[in-house]
Amino acid sequence: MRFDTLRLDHVGIRVTDLAIAEDFYAKLGFTRDPEEFSPEAKACGLVHPTGLRIHLIYNGQPAEEGNVLLDAPVKRPGYTHAAFIIDSMDELVEWLAREDIGISEGPVMMGHGRRNVCFIRDPDLNVLEFNEILAH
Incomplete structure (x- = not known):
């Protein structure tokens, strides 16, 4: 089966504090999409005026060693x-x-x-x- 990918829908970004993250991304022009807010899933959709979308996944735990994907030696x-x-x-x-x-x-x-x-x-x-x- 073949299908065409039309475009990227959103990027999920794990965060520790929704209010702090939402404030930061608001500076970049993103605002909360009330239809994409799910306290049960700990997910908050943000949309930019250009149509770009991100989802803040707010169940992260603070990392002592920085960004575990980029800052760790392994x-x-x-x-x-x-x-x-x-x-x-x-x-x-x-x-x-x-x-x-x-x-x-x-x-x-x-x-x-x-x-x-x-x-x-x-x-x-x-x-x-x-x-x-x-x-x-």
């Missing part, structure tokens, strides 16, 4: 980050500074100068990547 399988396309890296970097959100890596050119890439971490150390696609 690399375990799992999703390591979500990546977003932006219009201007300069504007993102300026905005991050105003919001006092630290950059964990970048901006740096990747892919033979095709992408300007920057990484940040949310309050639970989940990694978010931002890409400015450059003209050739």
